[in-house]
Amino acid sequence: MHVNPPQDEWLLRKLRLQQKLTENGLEGCLVTQNVGIYYYTGSMQTGYLYMPVKGEPTYYVRRSLERALNESHVRTVELGSFRSFGKQLEADYPALGATSDELPLVGADLDVMPAQLYLRLADTIPQVRLTDASAILRNDRSVKSSYEIGRITHAAEVVASALEAGLASLSEGMTELDLMAVIEYSIRRNGHIGLMRMRNYNQEIMTGIVAAGEAAAEPSYFDGPAGGRGLSPAAPKSVSLRPIGRNEPILIDIGCCVDGYVIDQTRTVVIGELDPDLLAAYDTAAEIMRVSERSLRPGAIPEDIYSQAVEMAKAAGLSQHFMGYGRDQVKFLGHGIGLEIDEWPVLARGFRTPLEPGMTIAVEPKFTFPGRGVVGVENTYLITDTGCKELTVSPDKIYVLP
Amino acid sequence: MHVNPPQDEWLLRKLRLQQKLTENGLEGCLVTQNVGIYYYTGSMQTGYLYMPVKGEPTYYVRRSLERALNESHVRTVELGSFRSFGKQLEADYPALGATSDELPLVGADLDVMPAQLYLRLADTIPQVRLTDASAILRNDRSVKSSYEIGRITHAAEVVASALEAGLASLSEGMTELDLMAVIEYSIRRNGHIGLMRMRNYNQEIMTGIVAAGEAAAEPSYFDGPAGGRGLSPAAPKSVSLRPIGRNEPILIDIGCCVDGYVIDQTRTVVIGELDPDLLAAYDTAAEIMRVSERSLRPGAIPEDIYSQAVEMAKAAGLSQHFMGYGRDQVKFLGHGIGLEIDEWPVLARGFRTPLEPGMTIAVEPKFTFPGRGVVGVENTYLITDTGCKELTVSPDKIYVLP
Numbered sequence: 001m002h003v004n005p006p007q008d009e010w011l012l013r014k015l016r017l018q019q020k021l022t023e024n025g026l027e028g029c030l031v032t033q034n035v036g037i038y039y040y041t042g043s044m045q046t047g048y049l050y051m052p053v054k055g056e057p058t059y060y061v062r063r064s065l066e067r068a069l070n071e072s073h074v075r076t077v078e079l080g081s082f083r084s085f086g087k088q089l090e091a092d093y094p095a096l097g098a099t100s101d102e103l104p105l106v107g108a109d110l111d112v113m114p115a116q117l118y119l120r121l122a123d124t125i126p127q128v129r130l131t132d133a134s135a136i137l138r139n140d141r142s143v144k145s146s147y148e149i150g151r152i153t154h155a156a157e158v159v160a161s162a163l164e165a166g167l168a169s170l171s172e173g174m175t176e177l178d179l180m181a182v183i184e185y186s187i188r189r190n191g192h193i194g195l196m197r198m199r200n201y202n203q204e205i206m207t208g209i210v211a212a213g214e215a216a217a218e219p220s221y222f223d224g225p226a227g228g229r230g231l232s233p234a235a236p237k238s239v240s241l242r243p244i245g246r247n248e249p250i251l252i253d254i255g256c257c258v259d260g261y262v263i264d265q266t267r268t269v270v271i272g273e274l275d276p277d278l279l280a281a282y283d284t285a286a287e288i289m290r291v292s293e294r295s296l297r298p299g300a301i302p303e304d305i306y307s308q309a310v311e312m313a314k315a316a317g318l319s320q321h322f323m324g325y326g327r328d329q330v331k332f333l334g335h336g337i338g339l340e341i342d343e344w345p346v347l348a349r350g351f352r353t354p355l356e357p358g359m360t361i362a363v364e365p366k367f368t369f370p371g372r373g374v375v376g377v378e379n380t381y382l383i384t385d386t387g388c389k390e391l392t393v394s395p396d397k398i399y400v401l402p
Numbered sequence: 403m404h405v406n407p408p409q410d411e412w413l414l415r416k417l418r419l420q421q422k423l424t425e426n427g428l429e430g431c432l433v434t435q436n437v438g439i440y441y442y443t444g445s446m447q448t449g450y451l452y453m454p455v456k457g458e459p460t461y462y463v464r465r466s467l468e469r470a471l472n473e474s475h476v477r478t479v480e481l482g483s484f485r486s487f488g489k490q491l492e493a494d495y496p497a498l499g500a501t502s503d504e505l506p507l508v509g510a511d512l513d514v515m516p517a518q519l520y521l522r523l524a525d526t527i528p529q530v531r532l533t534d535a536s537a538i539l540r541n542d543r544s545v546k547s548s549y550e551i552g553r554i555t556h557a558a559e560v561v562a563s564a565l566e567a568g569l570a571s572l573s574e575g576m577t578e579l580d581l582m583a584v585i586e587y588s589i590r591r592n593g594h595i596g597l598m599r600m601r602n603y604n605q606e607i608m609t610g611i612v613a614a615g616e617a618a619a620e621p622s623y624f625d626g627p628a629g630g631r632g633l634s635p636a637a638p639k640s641v642s643l644r645p646i647g648r649n650e651p652i653l654i655d656i657g658c659c660v661d662g663y664v665i666d667q668t669r670t671v672v673i674g675e676l677d678p679d680l681l682a683a684y685d686t687a688a689e690i691m692r693v694s695e696r697s698l699r700p701g702a703i704p705e706d707i708y709s710q711a712v713e714m715a716k717a718a719g720l721s722q723h724f725m726g727y728g729r730d731q732v733k734f735l736g737h738g739i740g741l742e743i744d745e746w747p748v749l750a751r752g753f754r755t756p757l758e759p760g761m762t763i764a765v766e767p768k769f770t771f772p773g774r775g776v777v778g779v780e781n782t783y784l785i786t787d788t789g790c791k792e793l794t795v796s797p798d799k800i801y802v803l804p
Binding site: 033042064067111114115119132134178181189191193194202204205206218233234235236238257259327339 | 404434435436440444445446447448465466467468469473510512513514515516517518519520521534536579580582583586587590591593595596597603604606607608609620621622623629632633634635636637638640641659661662663729730741
């Protein structure tokens, strides 16, 4: 089932990051997080990747070296002792030993690297100054290759098939948990790796959210428009044991991860019918999606697409309900997806870098009604040369069951 | 399904941590990780917990404040802007504003806190010096309360039932993935929260490992005696699409997480029969388990229990195969479990603090045979006043299927 990237993928990734390091005046970049290491090497073993601004990167591996040597597409060597890592680096990259007045500036993934490791690295590599390169790394991954788009597209098919399986088993009285279990069984058998990766600290994904009625509308720590009630305060998100009822919105916001690549999709379902105001809110979400689709094209500014959606929600009299309710609203309309579910760009204030072909973005206009539920929709799009293409394949509509 | 801790749980946790802060000369402790916040507050929303060495802790919440106020058992307030967090802290805890020569020393969970957050906190709370308190926090959680033992025991029942479901569906030719899907479906319907938490950087759990024959023995980054082949280099661990065959060891190392608490259990299964040398290795693992059980009691030194197992493996001529093979061996026999799968104590060199009643430890003697498979067993134990008690409930034997 696993599909390998083509050979030139690795060269492309190296050159693109090196270009960004040059632009930012960095001597190199140290990548310590498993996902980042995988992106530049093709292997996710324990160790560090050093990418110099020029020349060949090196993957320093503690364990398993054998597996890393089999998988990696870059120079791969054994990591000596942690204590001597600075010396090992300098032997491979003499530029790091320059004894000028200013220490060479080396970027690192400080948004995910634990502080303890950061302090130990600073001790072990005293000849460089580590600086936060997380914005560079997140930008670098935002434009996907054909290979990556292919994997995300495949994941979209897996999720669509799981939604069908879920809907086929759904009946009044079934718990949110039991519906989710059916969906998860389907994605797992079709190659879901068993987890979805999320970059931001303390954020977690449990395959997404299945939540009905007021349980979907409960406020949440989760950095998304809906969190769900969850199974306990130790899992305060996603499914609960609440039975699914008639005439209430059922939010099915699910993803999966195949070959490392995730997809994200939401559909609103109802057994019976929705109240007219909830239907109207759904229609506003669908209209925001249509308008956003016309805006998703190279050169568009993410922040503007968000502002446009905020205006449309306001015009519909739904400002308080948009992307969560009241003080628990989140301030974005969509997010990049790829190896992680919370990639860049984010359709939010502050994201002013124009969209580029190859970006993959989940757009999720939703409206929350406390005590009643959440309605909305989420599709994942690819930015093309001229506009956008939807990658999610489930029919984009309200699913009405008898 | 969720069971709430008794009221005095929160007082106990506060007093115990404060005692450790006193012993370590710390003015207080800042907890930023979701699991740590949950442990001391009963809530897992986004924010920070500050525990002073004396007096009442405060939970500073960004989102969702409403939910945190409902769930938390400590003083809970809205987190103002991140920029003013230092001022907010000092207003609540005047001791942090002391302008002596030395800054007050405040511990924090630096083993999990991202470096970026650490640097921003250091900027925002310049009036204190942050120091690594991760060992204090990990030690603090190693002794479980009756409530916690009850939740782990419940999780053990959920896993035992899933193993039965898996074995009932197992037949020659079934893939590792399909067997895992059956097991996961069972634990999920019985309340598994959809993920298992692991503390160490870049380590991940996908419900455990189902791996047969040589796929189980492939070397892995995973900090455990066996990793498994996995579905791709982006998921280089746990199940693969390999069909399960006759006369080969099938390793079923599974856990689950109910109400936040995890369990860990391994059983060796075979359809047909195992080669005599693999059977002998299994018997050595079982014998190590029996001997370890006699050692697991208050006052025992974790390091000694590990050394004893290493000696037994050596006496059996299996040193190279113990806890992984050759250079990919891990250097421990067992690990604490609780809210995270990799808690303390670890049965390993360097862990010299004596065992105490209430500790919960998964012990997992295993032998790896490259190209052939992994045999072994894993049980989770509670340290009692006089010895230990097994919490896992699946019959402890090789499972031989016709």
